[in-house]
Every structure is written in C-alpha cells, then in structure tokens.
Amino acid sequence: MSSTFFTEPPHWRWLIILYFFIGGLAGGCYFLASMIDLVGRPTDRPLARLGYLIAFPAVVVCGILLIADLGRPERFWHMLLQSATWRPMLKTYSPMSFGAWGLLVFSAFAFLSFLGALGEDERRHRFSFLRPPSVIGTIVSALGGLAGFFLASYTGVLLAVTNRPIWSDTTLLGAVFLVSSASTSIALLMLLGSRRVFLVGGLRALARFDTFVLVLELITLVALVVSLGSLARVWLSAWGALLLLGVVGIGIIVPLILEVRAHSPLSASARAAAVLVLVGGFLLRVVIVLSSEAI
Amino acid sequence: MPEPMGFYTDTTVCIGCKACEVACKEWNQLPATNGGRSKLSGDSYDNTRRLDGIHWRHVKFIEQFDAERRQGRWLMMSDVCKHCVRAGCLEVCPTGAIIRTEFDTVVIQSDVCNGCRDCIGACPFGVIDINPVSGTAQKCTLCYDRMRAGMTPACAQACPTASINFGPIRELKQKAQARVEQLHGRGERGAYLYGADEKMLGGLNSFYLLVDKPEVYGLPPDPKMPTRNLKRGSLWSALGAVVVGVVGLISLRSRRDVNV
Ligand code: SF4
Ligand code: SF4
Numbered sequence: 001m002s003s004t005f006f007t008e009p010p011h012w013r014w015l016i017i018l019y020f021f022i023g024g025l026a027g028g029c030y031f032l033a034s035m036i037d038l039v040g041r042p043t044d045r046p047l048a049r050l051g052y053l054i055a056f057p058a059v060v061v062c063g064i065l066l067i068a069d070l071g072r073p074e075r076f077w078h079m080l081l082q083s084a085t086w087r088p089m090l091k092t093y094s095p096m097s098f099g100a101w102g103l104l105v106f107s108a109f110a111f112l113s114f115l116g117a118l119g120e121d122e123r124r125h126r127f128s129f130l131r132p133p134s135v136i137g138t139i140v141s142a143l144g145g146l147a148g149f150f151l152a153s154y155t156g157v158l159l160a161v162t163n164r165p166i167w168s169d170t171t172l173l174g175a176v177f178l179v180s181s182a183s184t185s186i187a188l189l190m191l192l193g194s195r196r197v198f199l200v201g202g203l204r205a206l207a208r209f210d211t212f213v214l215v216l217e218l219i220t221l222v223a224l225v226v227s228l229g230s231l232a233r234v235w236l237s238a239w240g241a242l243l244l245l246g247v248v249g250i251g252i253i254v255p256l257i258l259e260v261r262a263h264s265p266l267s268a269s270a271r272a273a274a275v276l277v278l279v280g281g282f283l284l285r286v287v288i289v290l291s292s293e294a295i
Numbered sequence: 296m297p298e299p300m301g302f303y304t305d306t307t308v309c310i311g312c313k314a315c316e317v318a319c320k321e322w323n324q325l326p327a328t329n330g331g332r333s334k335l336s337g338d339s340y341d342n343t344r345r346l347d348g349i350h351w352r353h354v355k356f357i358e359q360f361d362a363e364r365r366q367g368r369w370l371m372m373s374d375v376c377k378h379c380v381r382a383g384c385l386e387v388c389p390t391g392a393i394i395r396t397e398f399d400t401v402v403i404q405s406d407v408c409n410g411c412r413d414c415i416g417a418c419p420f421g422v423i424d425i426n427p428v429s430g431t432a433q434k435c436t437l438c439y440d441r442m443r444a445g446m447t448p449a450c451a452q453a454c455p456t457a458s459i460n461f462g463p464i465r466e467l468k469q470k471a472q473a474r475v476e477q478l479h480g481r482g483e484r485g486a487y488l489y490g491a492d493e494k495m496l497g498g499l500n501s502f503y504l505l506v507d508k509p510e511v512y513g514l515p516p517d518p519k520m521p522t523r524n525l526k527r528g529s530l531w532s533a534l535g536a537v538v539v540g541v542v543g544l545i546s547l548r549s550r551r552d553v554n555v
Contacts, residue, residue, distance in 0.1 A: 008422075
C-alpha cells in the first residue's frame with residue numbers, strides 16, 4: 001500500500017473546491033484576454049475586455065474564500081508577513097506560500113487590466129494606457145497572463161506537495177488543472193459573448209481553441225489515471241463514476257459533439273456546450289479534492 | 296546548544312494503560328472530545344482512535360486474533376509526533392508557524408499559525424490536526440516548556456513501564472539497539488527499530504521498537520517529503536501552459552472567417 005494512505009485529510013472542502021474553480025476561471029480568463037489582446041484581431045477586443053472584467057472580481061472572490069477557509073481568518077496576513085518581525089514570509093519550495101504571493105501578484109495585474117478595460121466604449125479613457133496596444137498595457141497583459149497561467153495551475157502542484165493519497169501519488173494535477181481552467185474559461189467567455197453577433201469571428205476562434213483544449217484535457221485525464229497506476233482503484237467507486245460520467249462524459253465528450261455539430265458559436269447548442277464544460281470543470285475539482293479527503 | 300532530544304518507544308513493554316495520553320492532556324490542558332460526551336468506538340477497547348489537535352499522544356491497540364479468537368496477541372503502541380529531522384509539516388507551513396527548536400524537535404507556534412491546514416496533509420504520519428478551541432493546527436511539542444525547565448516530558452514521566460524513554464537521541468539509540476539484541480537473543484526475531492536511522496526522513500527523533508510490519512501499527516512503510524513532487528509537478532504544469540499557449544495563439548491567429 002502507498003505510504004500516502006497513512007496520513008490524515010486537511011479538511012479542504014467546498015470553499016477550497018470553489019476557490020480552485022473560480023481561481024482557475026480568474027487565471028484562465030486573464031490569460032485568454034491577454035492572448036486575444038496581444039495576437040487577436042482588433043474586432044476581438046471586446047472579448048478580451050470581457051476576460052479582464054471577469055478576472056479581477058473573480059480573484060477578489062478567491063481571496064475571500066481563502067480567508068474564510070482559514071481556522072483563524074484574522075491572521076491571513078501571516079502568509080505574507082512574518083507576524084513577529086513584519087518581514088516578508090516566503091518559502092519558494094512551499095506551493096502554499098509561493099501561491100499566496102502569486103495570488104497577490106496576479107491580483108495586482110488583474111486590477112490594472114480591470115481598470116484598463118473599464119471604459120472601452122469611449123475609445124480613449126483615463127486608464128486605456130493600461131491595455132495593449134500601449135507599451136505599458138502590453139507589458140501588464142503579458143506579465144499578468146503569465147501570472148494567470150500560474151494561478152490556474154499551482155493549486156494542482158499544491159495538492160501534489162503533500163502526502164495525501166491520489167494528490168501526492170501523481171505529479172500531473174497542476175497540468176490537469178491548467179488545461180481545465182483553459183477549457184472552463186473559454187467556455188465562460190463564449191457563453192457571455194454569445195449574445196453579441198459582432199463578436200462571431202472571435203467566438204469562432206475561441207470555439208476552435210476550445211475543441212483542441214477539450215481533447216487535450218481528455219489526454220491529460222487519461223495520463224493522470226495512468227500515472228496513478230494501481231492506486232487508481234480508489235476511483236473504482238462513486239468518485240470514479242462521477243469522474244467518468246460527469247467530468248469526461250458531460251464535461252468533455254458531450255460538449256465536443258455539440259461543438260462539432262454547432263453551425264455557429266452563437267447557437268443554442270454552442271451555448272449548451274459551454275455550460276456543460278463549466279459543469280465538468282467544477283466536478284473535476286470536486287472529484288479530485290473530495291475523493292482524497294474521503295480516505 | 297543542547298543536543299538533539301527525543302523519544303525511544305519500546306512497544307513490547309507497553310501495557311496500554313494510556314497514562315501517557317492522560318498526562319499529555321493534563322499538562323497541555325487539552326480539551327475533552329465533544330465537551331466530554333464522547334462516543335465509544337464500539338469495535339475496540341481504544342476509544343481515542345487517532346492523533347489530532349486535542350490528542351497529542353494516542354495509545355494504539357492492535358488486536359491480532361484469529362477467526363475463532365482462540366489465538367491472538369495485543370500490540371500496544373503509544374503514538375506521537377515523530378519530530379522528523381526532515382519534517383514535511385515544517386517544510387510546507389506558509390506562515391513560519393512550525394519551527395525547529397534548539398532540541399532538534401518540531402514545534403507549532405500557536406500564535407503564528409492561521410489554520411490553513413497545509414501541514415495536516417503534509418505530515419507523512421497523520422499526526423497534526425486542528426484544535427477546535429484555538430482554531431490552529433496542533434500536535435506534540437515534546438513538552439518544549441518542560442524541556443526548557445530541564446524536566447522530562449509529561450508522557451515519559453507518567454509511563455509506568457518505561458515504554459516511553461526520553462533523553463538525548465544518541466543515548467536512546469544505544470539503549471534501543473541493546474534492547475533489539477536482547478529480544479533477538481530471546482527468540483523474538485521480528486524486533487527492529489523504526490525510524491532510528493537516517494534513511495527515514497533524516498531520522499525520527501521519536502523512534503520505535505516494533506515487532507511486526509510498520510503497516511500493522513498504522514505506520515507508513517516508506518514515508519517521504521512532500522516536496523518530492525515539486526519539480527515534476529511544476530514542469531508538467533509549465534509544459535501544459537506552453538501547449539495551451541501555443542494552441543491558443545494558433546487558434547486565435549489563423550482565421551479563415553475574416554469577414555464574418
Ligand atoms: S511526524 Fe508529522 S507532525 Fe511530527 S515532525 Fe514529522 S511531519 Fe511534522
Ligand atoms: S495550519 Fe498552521 S502550522 Fe499548519 S501549515 Fe498552516 S499555518 Fe502552518
């Protein structure tokens with residue numbers, strides 16, 4: 001038996017699952033927005049704007065969830081400053097510590113880009129310099145995009161850097177979470193953008209991106225199960241059924257079929273696909289977190 | 296600097312009286328489970344069941360009986376934090392609440408911990424949990440306060456059979472080795488030390504003499520450091536990011552539908 005089965009669960013439950021999901025959306029929407037801003041067409045700018053407008057509020061919600069989950073919420077700042085000396089508290093080798101800083105850095109970029117995205121309609125406004133194509137905006141978006149990738153994946157590494165069953169029996173969870181944040185974030189942008197006909201070009205590109213990402217997600221999930229080896233039998237249970245039916249079936253296969261069939265990214269079936277991808281992404285985190293917590 | 300101190304627990308002389316458990320709770324003023332309205336386990340004489348934030352010592356009863364309950368034996372083991380020389384809990388703690396003391400023991404500072412619980416999943420032995428009164432993670436301190444005053448930890452002091460031995464690690468190892476040889480000489484060939492040498496997490500400053508496989512005592516056969524997964528986990532994530540990034544750039548760039 002793996003030595004990981006002799007440990008105790010850290011009681012990371014719904015608040016943490018929600019954080020993993022919403023944090024994935026925050027990071028994902030931001031890196032999508034920055035990619036669209038940096039290489040997309042000018043007509044796609046409203047889609048990028050949407051991404052920035054989601055990312056910042058989402059990361060604020062993340063902060064609230066994380067603080068609420070602490071045993072002593074009023075001491076949340078102990079993650080960033082040493083409480084006795086007020087010097088910075090950072091352990092690069094602890095994903096929880098590094099992640100707290102990563103979250104802070106990401107929030108700063110998300111805030112700047114949020115400001116930059118606020119008044120898009122008036123063409124030029126006070127903060128438009130915070131968005132590409134201005135030099136400052138380009139730097140903010142590029143660095144923020146990298147921070148977004150970090151936010152979307154470090155939570156999987158955090159689970160791996162424990163001694164818990166499943167979580168620490170594979171090293172693929174970071175990659176799995178990252179790909180899933182990409183698929184869920186694309187789905188969210190498609191869903192929210194789908195009412196605007198003039199975005200159809202950008203939405204079509206996103207839909208194509210989503211198809212690739214869903215296939216990639218399927219591959220990483222198979223790799224995850226393979227990497228667990230004989231331990232994967234933990235999922236010969238209701239959790240495995242949820243993984244297979246909920247995450248893979250409802251969250252990947254059905255949306256793939258719907259997307260291939262959809263004649264337009266504005267159609268009802270494209271929208272349904274997006275909703276299912278979001279549901280699947282949430283269930284993925286439920287299965288990963290709770291199936292280990294239950295041991 | 297004092298020399299490394301710790302426990303050597305000889306499980307073969309433990310009688311399961313739980314005096315150590317009680318002494319620990321008394322000295323450290325740990326609250327009762329559920330305000331004293333605790334339930335009986337129903338399938339064991341042991342009703343504590345596990346270490347947690349309000350049980351820093353736990354005497355495990357391993358009941359090995361055959362199907363007809365004619366033949367059997369009891370294994371007793373007073374479990375506690377192993378005060379690992381390379382401690383997983385200390386490694387991940389993001390607040391710096393977990394420290395290594397001058398006695399080479401591992402202590403959680405309750406006024407620093409914010410209850411993130413990373414250490415609970417990081418400990419290879421399932422030692423730590425939240426104390427509901429403080430809202431922080433807690434475990435055995437190896438009676439840091441008593442040690443500072445030159446006293447023996449409460450549990451070792453209370454143990455009536457000297458199953459729990461406290462002292463400098465160097466001396467404890469000699470004592471334990473002699474005991475293993477004595478047991479071998481008497482025909483108990485299964486006796487061995489768990490965690491006494493550096494191969495296990497750099498050495499456990501609370502190590503054990505056992506007479507069956509570690510798993511039988513609920514101990515991991517091969518405990519590891521949590522950060523063993525850090526590099527690979529990060530590399531796979533970075534690779535994932537590159538693939539998603541490249542696919543994204545291609546999808547957003549190459550568009551046939553320019554005029555839609
Ligand atoms: S046994 Fe667990 S709690 Fe004790 S020092 Fe080792 S890792 Fe930390
Ligand atoms: S719960 Fe407390 S002691 Fe444990 S890792 Fe978090 S801050 Fe550190």
